Amino acid sequence: MHALPAHATVLLTQAVDALLDAPAPPPPQDGLYIDATFGRGGHTREILSRLSERGRVLAFDRDPEAAAQAQAIADPRFSIRQEGFSHLGQLPSTSVAGILMDLGVSSPQIDTPARGFSFRFEGPLDMRMDTTRGISVAQWLVDADVENITEVIRDYGEERFAGAIAKAIVARRQERGPLSTTTELAQLVADTVKTREPGQNPATRTFQAFRIFINAELEELQQALDAALLVLQPGGRLVVISFHSLEDRIVKQFIAKHSKDEYDRRTPFAAPKPMRLRALGRSRPSAAEISANARSRSAIMRVAVRTDVGALA
Numbered sequence: 001m002h003a004l005p006a007h008a009t010v011l012l013t014q015a016v017d018a019l020l021d022a023p024a025p026p027p028p029q030d031g032l033y034i035d036a037t038f039g040r041g042g043h044t045r046e047i048l049s050r051l052s053e054r055g056r057v058l059a060f061d062r063d064p065e066a067a068a069q070a071q072a073i074a075d076p077r078f079s080i081r082q083e084g085f086s087h088l089g090q091l092p093s094t095s096v097a098g099i100l101m102d103l104g105v106s107s108p109q110i111d112t113p114a115r116g117f118s119f120r121f122e123g124p125l126d127m128r129m130d131t132t133r134g135i136s137v138a139q140w141l142v143d144a145d146v147e148n149i150t151e152v153i154r155d156y157g158e159e160r161f162a163g164a165i166a167k168a169i170v171a172r173r174q175e176r177g178p179l180s181t182t183t184e185l186a187q188l189v190a191d192t193v194k195t196r197e198p199g200q201n202p203a204t205r206t207f208q209a210f211r212i213f214i215n216a217e218l219e220e221l222q223q224a225l226d227a228a229l230l231v232l233q234p235g236g237r238l239v240v241i242s243f244h245s246l247e248d249r250i251v252k253q254f255i256a257k258h259s260k261d262e263y264d265r266r267t268p269f270a271a272p273k274p275m276r277l278r279a280l281g282r283s284r285p286s287a288a289e290i291s292a293n294a295r296s297r298s299a300i301m302r303v304a305v306r307t308d309v310g311a312l313a
Contacts, residue, residue, distance in 0.1 A: 008293040009042025010104060011241055011285055011301050016046045018280070018303045019098040019239045027052070031097025031233075035059040036085035036224060038066050039106040041073060047100070048075055060085040062130040063109065082130075086220050089227030098237040099228050103221065103247050105211070107295070117211060119186035119203040125179055127211045137210045142178045146170050156218070156246065157209030161193045165206055168192045182207075208244065218246060225254045229276055232306040238277070241301045248300050255279050255304045277304040 020028050029052040035044045038061035047057050059080040061067055067082040081087065085101065109129075110117050116126035116137070125138035141149070149166035153159045168188055172179065179185050189203040196202045212218060228238050238255075242248035258277040280303040285296040 008107070008295070009039075009046075010102065010293065010296040010299045011283075011289070012042055012046055014283060015043060015100055015102070015239050015241060015301060016050065018301070019047065019100050019237050020050055021237070028097060030054040031236075032056045032058065032095060034085075034088055034091075034096055034099040034231075036088060036099055036101040037061060037103065038070055038080055039102060039104075040066065040069055040108060043100055043102060044070075044073065044078065048073075048078060051077065053077070058091075060088060063106075064130065064132060065108070066106070084220050084224075086223035086227060088224060089230060091231045093230055094233040096231045096236055097233060099232060099239070101221075101224065101238075101240045103217075103241060104243045104295070104299070113182075116182050117207070119182055119201055119207055122181060122183045125182055125185055127207075127214050129215045134214070137214050138178065138180050140214060141169060141173070152213045153206055153209045155209075156212040157205035158245070159205040159209065165189055165192050212246070218250060221247060221250055222254075225251070229258065229306070234306055234308050236306045237280075238304045238306070239301065240303075241299055243298050243300075248302070251302050255302060259304070275307055278307055279304050 019033065029050065031051075033047050033051070033055070035041075035047065035057055036059075038044060038059035041059070044057055044059050048055075051057070056077045056079075059070060059078070060083060061070070061080065062082060062084045064082065067080055070078075070080040088096075088099070105117060109115050111121075113121035113123035114126075115131075116123045124136070125141070126136040128134055128136055146163075146166045149169055150162045153165055154162035159165065165188075168191070169179065172188060179188065185206070186201070186203040189206050190201075193202040232238065240251045242251055255277055256279070258275060259279045260275055282300055282302045284301070285293075285299050290297045
């Protein structure tokens with residue numbers, strides 16, 4: 001058995017400060033807030049501690065273990081939906097005072113061998129956020145061809161040896177059967193990738209790529225961001241914490257796109273659609289936080305505020 005370290009919520013105080021720093025009226029403590037990725041509830045509990053009796057928190061998480069953990073919060077102001085956070089678009093228009101998206105994988109997910117997220121532990125090659133549906137990485141690799149595997153590792157892992165790794169995976173499958181465990185994949189990648197950045201396991205990018213792909217994480221993020229524009233009320237905050245460049249690029253470009261008036265080139269004399277967001281900046285964890293929690297070192301937090309509701313038109 002492996003001892004599992006406690007999950008440390010990244011940018012806990014800073015993220016909730018940014019989320020609740022909204023002008024009145026209505027008082028921000030009375031609003032409905034979304035914790036779009038409950039994880040182990042660190043952000044949720046901090047938000048609840050600052051709300052009034054009229055405030056509410058609705059959390060989303062498709063991980064059954066996270067949803068089970070949420071049952072420990074015996075607060076009538078809190079509820080959780082066991083589904084992906086792209087479903088927040090089902091909420092009424094302009095009904096939400098703030099949305100927090102912490103896109104990181106939680107420590108319990110990484111450190112539980114049976115989930116298959118980590119190359120550090122022997123476990124099934126699964127990596128699904130929701131273990132009750134979809135196919136695991138191992139199941140996908142049974143039939144995936146070299147071209148498909150290469151594309152996933154290259155596009156989602158930004159791995160320059162994607163082609164070589166994909167060929168090695170298919171060759172292994174043909175010779176000895178498909179990969180089924182995390183350590184088998186990690187060893188295969190280590191045998192294939194001969195050079196790597198100092199301090200980084202050769203399998204890091206491949207594991208990231210397979211996890212993002214099998215959970216459709218980038219598609220889920222884009223859908224959730226689009227939904228945020230519909231459900232945020234004027235003055236409502238959008239706070240997003242990203243942990244790798246692919247996520248952060250999507251968030252950065254999304255905020256930039258909606259932080260300017262949109263002109264339709266087909267009708268140059270028509271009035272532009274007004275900006276929907278105003279960027280409020282980005283921040284990183286402090287040196288003290290990184291020292292206490294090494295997993296926070298790659299985090300980037302971006303904050304934006306919803307502009308006038310007329311921009312919905």
